[in-house]
């Protein structure tokens with residue numbers, strides 16, 4: 244007996260029921276896929292931002308400064324050159340960038356502002372940020388001229404100082420021994436990433452400039468950029484074992500925004516998924532119960548002929564399986580089409596908290612993710628039909644037949 | 646002669662205590678192996694109700710029912726299901742074919758339920774289709790058949806597994822004389838070859854005269870033919 248064919252005939256017998264079932268499942272799946280696709284792409288881009296700004300691995304000195312309440316000294320990593328050289332031969336490592344943090348006051352004429360500065364590798368630093376740090380009005384070659392020290396300013400900080408490229412600025416700071424120091428730098432260009440904390444208050448100079456200003460060759464951290472982010476855990480372990488006197492952190496340990504957003508989105512999406520799955524479950528239970536009621540005489544006949552109850556459920560579950568697989572395919576296609584259209588349309592999201600600019604919505608499309616989500620939905624549909632079909636076996640045969 | 650089926654003071658009532666409607670009163674009779682027994686009676690006299698109880702698809706309110714000497718009124722629902730599957734062929738008042746199954750599948754289904762081998766099923770179904778004049782209909786669905794054809798498929802489905810007891814509710818209702826004869830002929834063959842017993846509710850004189858004995862129901866009471 245060809246049960247799938249029989250199931251298919253039963254499905255086709257009741258067109259409206261099938262179409263409504265199909266649509267409920269397909270639309271539920273589409274919502275799940277588009278919603279989770281958005282969520283996953285947000286996670287991806289937050290991970291990407293963290294990895295690009297912090298590096299995949301971060302090496303810092305392991306002696307905390309008692310004056311800073313247990314946190315790490317600003318310029319405490321002394322053997323960074325050795326560490327950097329030791330990593331040159333490692334194929335997994337793309338770049339090793341030193342960063343020296345310092346603070347002070349920047350002024351142009353009678354305007355001045357507090358800054359948080361970084362001394363960076365001038366050639367490499369701006370290659371790692373990609374789309375997450377946009378530079379404007381950059382004089383070429385910036386930061387590299389040996390004659391004069393140059394500075395890159397956060398765009399909003401430049402506006403505060405009313406400074407434009409080519410202007411001369413004074414950086415004043417206090418060294419760790421308490422001496423004050425200052426230097427004059429030329430504004431080479433601006434950068435901006437939409438985060439007020441960065442755009443309003445930060446600046447970057449070449450490491451040589453900051454070393455001279457601070458009177459120290461130490462840096463705050465080494466940021467290690469890898470070829471593949473999957474390799475970071477293994478490399479973290481081996482570096483931690485081989486290099487003495489340092490702490491090797493992974494990007495995850497620095498990704499506070501990523502972790503905050505992820506826990507928020509996970510909860511929002513979890514609730515949404517539960518609601519969608521519940522709606523699908525209830526709708527399917529309802530539809531199958533109705534179908535069973537309409538077909539009670541047929542069920543009674545099967546039972547009168549001696550069909551065991553599980554075989555009777557199996558027919559309904561097979562029908563539900565066929566419908567839900569068709570619906571899953573439809574839902575995946577719909578989700579793909581909608582996600583693709585949204586990605587192409589570059590619809591802008593409003594600025595998230597802590598940012599001044601929106602960003603284009605991007606929705607992640609991945610077939611393994613689609614298949615797993617569809618599978619979850621198919622299982623929910625099967626459970627719903629099982630629940631309804633169980634009631635079918637309790638039918639009063641004599642009454643259903645007459 | 647062995648007793649196939651025996652009813653002892655069976656009664657059936659619908660509804661609760663104060664609003665009770667008794668449709669079968671104190672019915673006792675027995676059916677021997679290989680016997681054809683007709684039940685006649687006006688519409689609403691309780692024929693279908695009685696047959697449903699005998700076919701194990703309904704429960705009696707009181708009384709005992711023995712099938713092949715076993716007290717089947719005590720069985721639980723899965724035992725009753727197994728008993729229907731193995732021992733009883735049911736011809737329904739309205740054919741009750743499975744709409745999504747072809748004629749062939751409808752007839753083959755009881756054999757499949759009893760785990761008969763595919764080759765045997767093929768052979769038996771083909772033979773019965775020919776005997777019932779339905780061979781050209783074997784791949785049709787029930788909705789494509791006439792009322793009489795459906796009834797013949799229903800008869801074939803009840804007889805295919807050669808049950809010990811066939812319960813038939815108005816089997817000739819939508820059949821013409823020729824097909825009713827053919828159906829009775831098949832039942833007779835089954836009866837003579839395998840000793841099957843028949844319990845048939847009918848108004849049709851052709852069917853009643855064909856039977857060995859008849860009982861008359863009137864308002865739920867078994868009336869003495871005398």
Ligand SMILES: Nc1ncnc2c1ncn2[C@@H]1O[C@H](COP(=O)(O)OP(=O)(O)OP(=O)(O)O)[C@@H](O)[C@H]1O
Nearest residue numbers: 642659666668686687688689690691692693694695
């Ligand atoms: N579920 C029920 N609830 C109440 N009364 C019922 C129920 N089912 C059947 N009856 C009653 O039981 C009586 C016997 O019905 P039954 O179907 O057995 O008659 P019948 O002899 O087969 O009639 P027909 O020749 O028309 O098929 C009828 O009066 C009917 O109204």
Ligand SMILES: [Mg+2]
Nearest residue numbers: 692693738814
């Ligand atoms: Mg009747």
